[in-house]
């Protein structure tokens with residue numbers, strides 16, 4: 001059967017193809033979609049073409065008028081909660097649709113959790129706790145990540161996870177929340193299907209504002225993160241204990257976990273701490289109490305490693321550092337401010353610094369890093385060109401995380417020359433490259449292309465930091 005034959009007899013397929021074209025922007029708003037055109041484009045009969053257009057009209061994608069034909073409608077008119085429309089948008093623009101769905105979940109799930117705890121229906125409590133225990137057990141199955149042997153385990157995990165989140169929404173006793181369970185489950189499934197199928201790992205950020213909000217939806221790991229499973233357990237048992245604040249905090253943390261770095265957000269952790277204060281871990285099955293307590297203790301006590309943004313002059317340390325600090329909600333410190341007047345004047349004159357002149361500067365930066373509270377965090381800029389300089393900073397804080405912004409010499413020269421009101425002359429750029437000893441594999445941190453958009457750099461750093469924090 002060739003593809004035209006396959007289309008024949010399948011109005012649904014034509015609806016899907018047309019739907020995808022429309023949500024992708026492939027059909028201009030002013031273009032008329034006539035029954036004849038659809039018949040010809042897809043090689044289908046007139047009644048089928050009519051039915052296809054009728055279906056798209058019902059979904060709000062087109063406006064169908066008798067004798068005139070159809071025109072594509074503006075996005076606001078689409079039935080954006082229609083399962084097909086969601087599926088098509090996931091197909092053509094997965095990252096933006098996933099972001100919308102996740103933002104929706106962030107609004108409704110914590111609220112639903114709160115309401116579920118307040119109404120505390122016996123059936124909902126029973127289902128949630130048993131689903132959470134099943135999820136934990138499945139995630140610990142040795143074969144979980146095995147491509148073939150694990151398939152049935154993963155499928156079951158996917159189903160139980162969907163059931164868990166649906167139960168939570170049903171537990172709110174708000175029919176409108178329950179109505180949203182379909183998009184929620186589609187978001188859950190998409191994340192699992194895409195990533196367990198070896199799908200893409202792109203970090204997508206659309207705007208600077210988005211990056212500041214750590215606006216990335218993390219790829220699903222090959223095996224569920226233990227912390228996510230413990231948070232599901234906490235949520236289920238908090239609802240069971242009728243604890244509104246704790247239930248809301250666990251639901252919020254589950255959503256934060258899938259967003260790069262946001263589980264380290266002080267606001268999320270504060271809510272979780274407050275929730276844990278009222279939570280009775282003895283309400284958990286005996287076998288799970290210690291695991292839960294250890295996981296929560298590690299999470300709420302999560303130390304925030306100081307981040308040192310390093311690299312040659314002009315690589316973007318200040319620009320990226322400020323953004324990153326704002327995004328992580330930690331203090332920002334400009335390392336240049338610790339230079340002595342003498343150092344500054346040297347550079348201004350075009351005289352390069354050396355180990356000796358840098359030594360007091362590095363000591364001052366080390367002092368600032370030492371002073372940063374381990375839970376408060378810090379982003380500090382420091383060119384840290386040589387490895388021994390980084391060793392000095394690591395003596396102050398062994399947990400320092402270095403972000404090396406890697407830039408070519410020509411680009412650095414252009415950036416420094418183009419920068420107004422800064423003491424560093426472009427003539428010193430070559431000396432910076434002579435001194436530079438790039439961050440090495442055995443040093444904690446990451447190297448990233450400094451020509452990427454700032455928001456993308458920040459998003460990737462956050463993802464890497466979150467991974468690093470979890471792995472510690």
Ligand SMILES: Nc1ncnc2c1ncn2[C@@H]1O[C@H](COP(=O)(O)OP(=O)(O)O)[C@@H](O)[C@H]1O
Pocket residue numbers: 311312313314315316317318319320381415416418419450451452453454
């Ligand atoms: N990722 C980037 N893409 C394009 N321009 C950038 C980027 N990061 C920084 N810049 C620009 O390069 C110049 C140097 O950046 P700056 O943050 O002052 O670097 P540094 O603190 O490392 O000397 C500034 O004009 C800044 O706007």
Ligand SMILES: O=C(O)[C@H](O)[C@@H](O)[C@H](O)[C@H](O)COP(=O)(O)O
Pocket residue numbers: 312313314317318336339353358383384385424432
């Ligand atoms: O060790 C050094 O030679 C300086 O610290 C140098 O690396 C630093 O880059 C300058 O202070 C200029 O400041 P910017 O890096 O912000 O341009």
